Amino acid sequence: MEHEHHHHSEHHTHSDKKDFSIPASIIVGAILVSASVFYNAKLIIRELGGGNLKGLSQNQAQAPGAPGGSQAPVPQADSGPVQVSMDDDPVMGSKNAPLTVIEFSDYECPFCKRSFSDVIPNLKKDYIDTGKVKLVYRDFPLSFHQNAQKEAEASECARVQGGDAVYFKFHDQIFTKTTSNGTGLALEQLPVIAKDLGLNVNQFQQCLDSGKYKDEVAKDIADGAAAGVSGTPTWFIGKTTSNGTIDGTRIVGAQPYAAFKTVIDQQLK
Protein backbone atom coordinates (compact mmCIF):
# COMPACT_ATOMS: atom_id res chain seq x y z
CA MET A 1 0.00 0.00 0.00
CA GLU A 2 2.81 2.29 0.98
CA HIS A 3 4.65 1.21 -2.13
CA GLU A 4 1.53 1.95 -4.21
CA HIS A 5 1.18 5.37 -2.58
CA HIS A 6 4.82 6.06 -3.26
CA HIS A 7 4.37 4.96 -6.84
CA HIS A 8 1.33 7.22 -7.32
CA SER A 9 3.14 10.13 -5.84
CA GLU A 10 6.08 9.54 -8.21
CA HIS A 11 3.72 9.23 -11.12
CA HIS A 12 1.97 12.44 -10.13
CA THR A 13 5.24 14.35 -10.07
CA HIS A 14 6.22 12.87 -13.43
CA SER A 15 2.83 13.84 -14.84
CA ASP A 16 3.22 17.43 -13.62
CA LYS A 17 6.58 17.65 -15.32
CA LYS A 18 5.02 16.33 -18.51
CA ASP A 19 2.19 18.90 -18.34
CA PHE A 20 4.74 21.68 -18.20
CA SER A 21 7.09 20.23 -20.78
CA ILE A 22 4.47 19.93 -23.55
CA PRO A 23 3.52 23.60 -23.86
CA ALA A 24 7.13 24.60 -23.21
CA SER A 25 8.41 22.38 -26.00
CA ILE A 26 5.71 23.71 -28.35
CA ILE A 27 6.72 27.30 -27.64
CA VAL A 28 10.41 26.48 -28.06
CA GLY A 29 9.59 24.61 -31.27
CA ALA A 30 7.54 27.52 -32.61
CA ILE A 31 10.37 29.96 -31.84
CA LEU A 32 12.88 27.67 -33.57
CA VAL A 33 10.66 27.28 -36.64
CA SER A 34 10.08 31.06 -36.80
CA ALA A 35 13.78 31.76 -36.40
CA SER A 36 14.69 29.31 -39.13
CA VAL A 37 12.10 30.81 -41.50
CA PHE A 38 13.51 34.32 -40.93
CA TYR A 39 17.11 33.14 -41.16
CA ASN A 40 16.64 31.08 -44.32
CA ALA A 41 14.63 33.79 -46.05
CA LYS A 42 17.43 36.22 -45.28
CA LEU A 43 20.08 33.84 -46.57
CA ILE A 44 18.22 33.17 -49.79
CA ILE A 45 17.66 36.88 -50.39
CA ARG A 46 21.37 37.50 -49.84
CA GLU A 47 22.31 34.64 -52.18
CA LEU A 48 20.02 36.05 -54.84
CA GLY A 49 21.68 39.42 -54.48
CA GLY A 50 18.64 41.01 -52.92
CA GLY A 51 16.83 40.66 -56.21
CA ASN A 52 13.12 40.23 -56.53
CA LEU A 53 13.32 40.53 -60.27
CA LYS A 54 11.76 37.18 -60.93
CA GLY A 55 8.53 39.04 -60.27
CA LEU A 56 8.98 41.11 -63.37
CA SER A 57 8.40 40.33 -66.98
CA GLN A 58 11.40 40.00 -69.26
CA ASN A 59 10.66 43.44 -70.68
CA GLN A 60 10.52 44.95 -67.21
CA ALA A 61 13.65 43.22 -65.98
CA GLN A 62 15.65 44.51 -68.94
CA ALA A 63 14.60 48.08 -68.34
CA PRO A 64 17.39 50.63 -67.90
CA GLY A 65 18.67 50.41 -64.39
CA ALA A 66 17.39 46.92 -63.80
CA PRO A 67 19.82 44.11 -63.12
CA GLY A 68 20.53 42.51 -66.46
CA GLY A 69 19.76 45.82 -68.11
CA SER A 70 22.22 48.47 -69.14
CA GLN A 71 22.95 49.68 -65.63
CA ALA A 72 23.27 47.59 -62.48
CA PRO A 73 21.38 48.84 -59.43
CA VAL A 74 22.94 49.29 -56.03
CA PRO A 75 21.89 46.26 -53.94
CA GLN A 76 19.72 47.32 -51.02
CA ALA A 77 20.17 46.06 -47.50
CA ASP A 78 17.31 43.94 -46.16
CA SER A 79 16.90 46.23 -43.17
CA GLY A 80 17.13 49.91 -42.36
CA PRO A 81 16.16 52.77 -44.67
CA VAL A 82 16.16 52.09 -48.39
CA GLN A 83 17.57 54.53 -50.94
CA VAL A 84 14.97 55.37 -53.52
CA SER A 85 14.69 58.21 -56.01
CA MET A 86 11.61 60.31 -56.73
CA ASP A 87 13.01 60.66 -60.27
CA ASP A 88 11.07 63.14 -62.40
CA ASP A 89 7.72 61.69 -61.42
CA PRO A 90 4.55 63.60 -60.49
CA VAL A 91 4.44 65.27 -57.12
CA MET A 92 1.36 66.00 -55.01
CA GLY A 93 1.90 68.79 -52.50
CA SER A 94 4.58 71.34 -51.80
CA LYS A 95 7.97 70.56 -53.36
CA ASN A 96 9.56 72.01 -50.20
CA ALA A 97 7.75 69.68 -47.80
CA PRO A 98 10.19 68.26 -45.24
CA LEU A 99 9.06 64.68 -45.81
CA THR A 100 8.66 62.70 -49.03
CA VAL A 101 6.40 59.70 -49.51
CA ILE A 102 7.11 57.70 -52.66
CA GLU A 103 4.39 55.28 -53.68
CA PHE A 104 4.97 52.48 -56.20
CA SER A 105 1.53 51.58 -57.47
CA ASP A 106 -0.45 49.74 -60.11
CA TYR A 107 -3.80 51.03 -61.39
CA GLU A 108 -5.17 47.50 -61.68
CA CYS A 109 -4.20 46.32 -58.21
CA PRO A 110 -7.23 46.18 -55.89
CA PHE A 111 -5.06 47.04 -52.88
CA CYS A 112 -3.72 50.15 -54.60
CA LYS A 113 -7.33 51.16 -55.19
CA ARG A 114 -8.02 50.55 -51.49
CA SER A 115 -5.06 52.73 -50.53
CA PHE A 116 -6.33 55.36 -52.95
CA SER A 117 -9.67 55.48 -51.16
CA ASP A 118 -8.55 54.85 -47.55
CA VAL A 119 -5.02 56.22 -47.16
CA ILE A 120 -4.46 59.00 -49.70
CA PRO A 121 -7.41 61.23 -48.62
CA ASN A 122 -6.24 61.14 -44.98
CA LEU A 123 -2.64 61.68 -45.99
CA LYS A 124 -3.72 64.64 -48.11
CA LYS A 125 -5.82 66.21 -45.38
CA ASP A 126 -3.34 65.76 -42.50
CA TYR A 127 0.04 66.16 -44.15
CA ILE A 128 0.02 67.11 -47.85
CA ASP A 129 -2.37 70.06 -47.63
CA THR A 130 -0.53 71.29 -44.54
CA GLY A 131 2.82 71.30 -46.38
CA LYS A 132 4.45 68.62 -44.23
CA VAL A 133 4.59 65.86 -46.82
CA LYS A 134 4.78 65.56 -50.58
CA LEU A 135 3.61 62.41 -52.34
CA VAL A 136 5.43 61.11 -55.38
CA TYR A 137 3.58 58.60 -57.53
CA ARG A 138 5.69 56.05 -59.37
CA ASP A 139 4.35 53.31 -61.61
CA PHE A 140 4.81 49.64 -60.97
CA PRO A 141 2.33 47.87 -63.28
CA LEU A 142 2.50 44.15 -62.63
CA SER A 143 2.78 41.98 -65.72
CA PHE A 144 -0.33 39.95 -64.88
CA HIS A 145 -2.49 43.09 -64.72
CA GLN A 146 -3.19 43.40 -68.42
CA ASN A 147 -4.29 47.04 -68.69
CA ALA A 148 -2.07 48.52 -65.98
CA GLN A 149 0.86 49.35 -68.26
CA LYS A 150 -1.27 51.35 -70.73
CA GLU A 151 -3.09 53.12 -67.90
CA ALA A 152 0.27 54.17 -66.45
CA GLU A 153 1.39 55.48 -69.85
CA ALA A 154 -1.94 57.27 -70.30
CA SER A 155 -1.45 59.16 -67.04
CA GLU A 156 1.92 60.37 -68.30
CA CYS A 157 0.25 61.47 -71.55
CA ALA A 158 -2.23 63.47 -69.49
CA ARG A 159 0.59 65.02 -67.48
CA VAL A 160 2.39 66.25 -70.57
CA GLN A 161 -0.69 68.38 -71.34
CA GLY A 162 -1.45 69.76 -67.90
CA GLY A 163 1.37 69.04 -65.48
CA ASP A 164 1.16 67.27 -62.12
CA ALA A 165 -2.28 68.68 -61.26
CA VAL A 166 -3.85 67.10 -64.35
CA TYR A 167 -1.82 63.93 -63.82
CA PHE A 168 -3.40 63.44 -60.40
CA LYS A 169 -6.87 64.25 -61.74
CA PHE A 170 -6.36 61.54 -64.36
CA HIS A 171 -4.95 59.19 -61.71
CA ASP A 172 -8.01 59.82 -59.50
CA GLN A 173 -10.37 59.14 -62.39
CA ILE A 174 -8.70 55.83 -63.25
CA PHE A 175 -8.79 54.60 -59.66
CA THR A 176 -12.38 55.76 -59.24
CA LYS A 177 -13.60 54.06 -62.41
CA THR A 178 -11.57 50.85 -62.49
CA THR A 179 -12.64 47.72 -60.66
CA SER A 180 -8.91 46.94 -60.40
CA ASN A 181 -8.87 43.34 -61.49
CA GLY A 182 -6.35 43.48 -64.30
CA THR A 183 -8.79 44.72 -66.91
CA GLY A 184 -10.99 46.76 -64.59
CA LEU A 185 -11.07 49.73 -66.93
CA ALA A 186 -11.44 49.25 -70.68
CA LEU A 187 -8.61 50.97 -72.54
CA GLU A 188 -11.24 52.69 -74.71
CA GLN A 189 -12.21 54.64 -71.60
CA LEU A 190 -8.83 56.38 -71.35
CA PRO A 191 -9.53 58.99 -74.09
CA VAL A 192 -13.00 59.45 -72.57
CA ILE A 193 -11.39 60.43 -69.27
CA ALA A 194 -9.00 62.72 -71.16
CA LYS A 195 -11.98 64.38 -72.84
CA ASP A 196 -13.81 64.78 -69.52
CA LEU A 197 -10.74 66.53 -68.11
CA GLY A 198 -10.69 68.94 -71.06
CA LEU A 199 -7.51 67.56 -72.63
CA ASN A 200 -6.76 67.50 -76.35
CA VAL A 201 -7.97 63.97 -77.12
CA ASN A 202 -6.15 63.60 -80.46
CA GLN A 203 -2.87 64.61 -78.93
CA PHE A 204 -3.55 62.30 -75.98
CA GLN A 205 -4.39 59.35 -78.24
CA GLN A 206 -1.30 59.89 -80.40
CA CYS A 207 0.86 59.98 -77.30
CA LEU A 208 -0.72 56.79 -76.00
CA ASP A 209 -0.47 54.94 -79.31
CA SER A 210 3.16 55.93 -79.82
CA GLY A 211 4.26 54.29 -76.57
CA LYS A 212 6.21 57.46 -75.80
CA TYR A 213 6.18 56.81 -72.05
CA LYS A 214 6.83 53.08 -72.14
CA ASP A 215 10.46 53.61 -71.11
CA GLU A 216 9.46 56.06 -68.38
CA VAL A 217 7.21 53.40 -66.83
CA ALA A 218 9.94 50.79 -67.28
CA LYS A 219 12.37 53.07 -65.46
CA ASP A 220 9.94 53.33 -62.54
CA ILE A 221 9.70 49.55 -62.41
CA ALA A 222 13.47 49.14 -62.54
CA ASP A 223 13.99 51.72 -59.77
CA GLY A 224 11.29 50.04 -57.70
CA ALA A 225 12.82 46.61 -58.20
CA ALA A 226 16.24 47.97 -57.20
CA ALA A 227 14.65 49.35 -54.02
CA GLY A 228 13.17 45.95 -53.22
CA VAL A 229 9.63 46.49 -54.51
CA SER A 230 8.11 43.16 -55.43
CA GLY A 231 4.42 43.96 -55.21
CA THR A 232 2.04 46.86 -54.93
CA PRO A 233 1.44 49.16 -53.27
CA THR A 234 4.88 49.70 -51.74
CA TRP A 235 5.69 52.98 -50.02
CA PHE A 236 8.88 54.71 -48.93
CA ILE A 237 8.80 57.48 -46.35
CA GLY A 238 11.87 59.62 -45.73
CA LYS A 239 13.26 63.09 -45.29
CA THR A 240 13.27 65.22 -48.43
CA THR A 241 16.70 65.76 -49.96
CA SER A 242 17.99 68.18 -52.55
CA ASN A 243 18.90 65.43 -55.04
CA GLY A 244 15.49 63.72 -54.84
CA THR A 245 16.81 60.46 -53.41
CA ILE A 246 15.47 59.62 -49.98
CA ASP A 247 16.47 57.13 -47.31
CA GLY A 248 13.01 55.71 -47.02
CA THR A 249 11.28 53.51 -44.51
CA ARG A 250 9.54 50.86 -46.59
CA ILE A 251 5.90 49.95 -45.94
CA VAL A 252 4.51 47.12 -48.02
CA GLY A 253 0.83 46.60 -48.82
CA ALA A 254 -2.44 48.38 -48.24
CA GLN A 255 -1.69 48.98 -44.57
CA PRO A 256 -4.08 50.99 -42.40
CA TYR A 257 -3.61 54.76 -42.34
CA ALA A 258 -2.46 54.48 -38.71
CA ALA A 259 0.76 52.78 -39.85
CA PHE A 260 1.60 55.68 -42.18
CA LYS A 261 0.66 58.26 -39.58
CA THR A 262 2.90 56.61 -36.98
CA VAL A 263 5.94 56.54 -39.27
CA ILE A 264 5.36 60.08 -40.59
CA ASP A 265 4.88 61.58 -37.12
CA GLN A 266 8.07 59.91 -35.93
CA GLN A 267 10.05 61.22 -38.89
CA LEU A 268 8.63 64.74 -38.52
CA LYS A 269 9.95 64.95 -34.95
Next chain:
Amino acid sequence: MKDILLSKKVLFVSLSIAATYIVLAVYLMNFSLVKDTIFGSFPLSYKFNLLTALLGGMWTAMTKFSLFLLVLTGILTGINLTLLVLRLSVMRGSGKLHIMVGGSSLLAIVSSGCAVCGLPILALLGLSGSIIYLPFQGAEISVVAVILLLMTLYFMIVSYPTEQVCKYYIGDLKK
Protein backbone atom coordinates in the same frame (compact mmCIF):
# COMPACT_ATOMS: atom_id res chain seq x y z
CA MET B 1 -9.67 11.35 -28.96
CA LYS B 2 -12.61 13.76 -28.73
CA ASP B 3 -11.73 14.34 -25.07
CA ILE B 4 -8.15 15.16 -26.00
CA LEU B 5 -9.18 17.55 -28.78
CA LEU B 6 -11.66 19.37 -26.55
CA SER B 7 -9.46 19.52 -23.47
CA LYS B 8 -8.79 23.08 -22.30
CA LYS B 9 -5.03 22.57 -22.45
CA VAL B 10 -5.04 21.39 -26.08
CA LEU B 11 -7.45 24.16 -27.10
CA PHE B 12 -5.38 26.83 -25.35
CA VAL B 13 -2.06 25.68 -26.79
CA SER B 14 -3.55 25.20 -30.27
CA LEU B 15 -5.08 28.68 -30.28
CA SER B 16 -1.85 30.20 -28.96
CA ILE B 17 0.13 28.59 -31.79
CA ALA B 18 -2.55 29.66 -34.30
CA ALA B 19 -2.38 33.27 -33.07
CA THR B 20 1.45 33.24 -33.21
CA TYR B 21 1.33 31.78 -36.70
CA ILE B 22 -1.14 34.40 -37.99
CA VAL B 23 0.78 37.31 -36.45
CA LEU B 24 4.03 35.94 -37.91
CA ALA B 25 2.51 35.63 -41.39
CA VAL B 26 1.02 39.15 -41.27
CA TYR B 27 4.30 40.69 -40.09
CA LEU B 28 6.36 38.80 -42.68
CA MET B 29 4.94 41.07 -45.40
CA ASN B 30 6.80 43.94 -43.71
CA PHE B 31 9.67 41.87 -42.37
CA SER B 32 12.39 44.55 -42.50
CA LEU B 33 10.12 47.26 -41.07
CA VAL B 34 9.02 45.03 -38.19
CA LYS B 35 12.62 44.01 -37.49
CA ASP B 36 13.85 47.61 -37.55
CA THR B 37 10.96 48.71 -35.35
CA ILE B 38 11.55 46.03 -32.73
CA PHE B 39 15.33 46.37 -32.59
CA GLY B 40 15.68 50.06 -33.47
CA SER B 41 16.15 52.82 -30.91
CA PHE B 42 12.60 54.14 -31.08
CA PRO B 43 10.28 55.16 -28.26
CA LEU B 44 8.15 52.32 -26.93
CA SER B 45 4.98 54.15 -27.94
CA TYR B 46 6.20 54.22 -31.56
CA LYS B 47 7.00 50.51 -31.50
CA PHE B 48 3.63 49.64 -29.99
CA ASN B 49 1.62 51.91 -32.32
CA LEU B 50 3.36 50.74 -35.49
CA LEU B 51 3.25 47.04 -34.66
CA THR B 52 -0.42 47.33 -33.73
CA ALA B 53 -1.20 49.24 -36.91
CA LEU B 54 0.63 46.71 -39.07
CA LEU B 55 -1.34 43.93 -37.42
CA GLY B 56 -4.47 45.73 -38.57
CA GLY B 57 -3.11 45.22 -42.06
CA MET B 58 -4.53 41.72 -42.03
CA TRP B 59 -7.95 43.32 -42.65
CA THR B 60 -6.81 45.82 -45.28
CA ALA B 61 -3.85 44.23 -47.07
CA MET B 62 -5.32 40.80 -47.73
CA THR B 63 -8.34 39.52 -49.60
CA LYS B 64 -11.09 37.98 -47.50
CA PHE B 65 -10.27 34.61 -49.06
CA SER B 66 -6.56 34.95 -48.21
CA LEU B 67 -7.43 35.92 -44.66
CA PHE B 68 -9.79 32.97 -44.35
CA LEU B 69 -7.08 30.61 -45.61
CA LEU B 70 -4.52 32.15 -43.26
CA VAL B 71 -6.77 31.77 -40.20
CA LEU B 72 -7.69 28.22 -41.24
CA THR B 73 -4.05 27.31 -41.77
CA GLY B 74 -3.12 28.86 -38.44
CA ILE B 75 -5.76 26.88 -36.56
CA LEU B 76 -4.86 23.64 -38.36
CA THR B 77 -1.16 24.21 -37.70
CA GLY B 78 -1.93 24.86 -34.03
CA ILE B 79 -3.96 21.67 -33.64
CA ASN B 80 -1.49 19.63 -35.70
CA LEU B 81 1.55 20.80 -33.75
CA THR B 82 -0.17 20.32 -30.39
CA LEU B 83 -1.29 16.81 -31.27
CA LEU B 84 2.11 16.03 -32.72
CA VAL B 85 3.89 17.06 -29.55
CA LEU B 86 1.35 15.15 -27.44
CA ARG B 87 1.85 12.14 -29.64
CA LEU B 88 5.62 12.37 -29.56
CA SER B 89 5.49 12.60 -25.81
CA VAL B 90 3.94 9.13 -25.70
CA MET B 91 5.56 7.73 -28.83
CA ARG B 92 9.15 8.40 -29.63
CA GLY B 93 9.88 8.84 -33.33
CA SER B 94 7.26 9.61 -36.01
CA GLY B 95 9.64 11.75 -37.99
CA LYS B 96 7.50 11.60 -41.14
CA LEU B 97 4.52 13.25 -39.44
CA HIS B 98 6.78 15.95 -38.05
CA ILE B 99 8.04 16.74 -41.53
CA MET B 100 4.49 16.74 -42.96
CA VAL B 101 3.15 19.18 -40.34
CA GLY B 102 6.21 21.41 -40.57
CA GLY B 103 6.31 21.27 -44.36
CA SER B 104 2.66 22.09 -44.94
CA SER B 105 2.70 24.90 -42.36
CA LEU B 106 5.75 26.47 -43.97
CA LEU B 107 4.10 26.08 -47.38
CA ALA B 108 1.13 28.03 -46.05
CA ILE B 109 3.34 30.76 -44.53
CA VAL B 110 5.20 31.09 -47.82
CA SER B 111 2.01 31.51 -49.83
CA SER B 112 0.18 33.83 -47.47
CA GLY B 113 -0.17 37.54 -48.22
CA CYS B 114 -1.79 39.44 -51.01
CA ALA B 115 -1.30 37.22 -54.03
CA VAL B 116 -3.38 39.57 -56.19
CA CYS B 117 -0.70 42.26 -56.11
CA GLY B 118 2.36 40.04 -56.02
CA LEU B 119 2.89 40.19 -52.29
CA PRO B 120 2.94 36.66 -50.96
CA ILE B 121 5.84 35.77 -48.72
CA LEU B 122 7.32 34.09 -51.79
CA ALA B 123 8.47 37.60 -52.61
CA LEU B 124 10.71 37.51 -49.55
CA LEU B 125 12.52 34.62 -51.13
CA GLY B 126 12.88 36.46 -54.41
CA LEU B 127 10.34 34.13 -55.98
CA SER B 128 7.45 36.50 -56.47
CA GLY B 129 7.68 36.02 -60.21
CA SER B 130 6.76 32.37 -59.86
CA ILE B 131 3.19 33.37 -59.02
CA ILE B 132 2.56 34.79 -62.49
CA TYR B 133 2.70 31.26 -63.85
CA LEU B 134 -0.04 30.12 -61.49
CA PRO B 135 -3.68 30.65 -62.49
CA PHE B 136 -4.68 32.13 -59.12
CA GLN B 137 -1.41 34.03 -58.47
CA GLY B 138 -0.32 31.82 -55.60
CA ALA B 139 -3.60 31.34 -53.74
CA GLU B 140 -3.55 27.70 -54.83
CA ILE B 141 -0.42 27.09 -52.72
CA SER B 142 -2.38 28.08 -49.61
CA VAL B 143 -5.17 25.71 -50.61
CA VAL B 144 -2.66 22.87 -51.06
CA ALA B 145 -1.19 23.68 -47.64
CA VAL B 146 -4.66 23.54 -46.05
CA ILE B 147 -5.36 20.18 -47.73
CA LEU B 148 -2.02 18.80 -46.52
CA LEU B 149 -2.69 20.03 -42.99
CA LEU B 150 -6.17 18.48 -43.04
CA MET B 151 -4.68 15.20 -44.25
CA THR B 152 -2.03 15.28 -41.52
CA LEU B 153 -4.67 16.04 -38.92
CA TYR B 154 -6.86 13.19 -40.18
CA PHE B 155 -4.03 10.66 -40.10
CA MET B 156 -2.92 11.89 -36.72
CA ILE B 157 -6.42 11.54 -35.24
CA VAL B 158 -7.05 8.15 -36.87
CA SER B 159 -3.74 6.72 -35.70
CA TYR B 160 -3.60 8.54 -32.39
CA PRO B 161 -2.09 6.11 -29.87
CA THR B 162 -4.71 6.57 -27.17
CA GLU B 163 -3.77 3.23 -25.60
CA GLN B 164 -0.21 4.32 -25.20
CA VAL B 165 -1.27 5.89 -21.93
CA CYS B 166 -1.90 2.41 -20.56
CA LYS B 167 1.46 1.22 -21.86
CA TYR B 168 3.01 3.95 -19.79
CA TYR B 169 1.56 2.39 -16.65
CA ILE B 170 2.64 -1.09 -17.75
CA GLY B 171 6.14 0.13 -18.42
CA ASP B 172 6.11 1.91 -15.12
CA LEU B 173 5.03 -1.18 -13.24
CA LYS B 174 7.74 -3.28 -14.86
CA LYS B 175 10.40 -1.09 -13.26
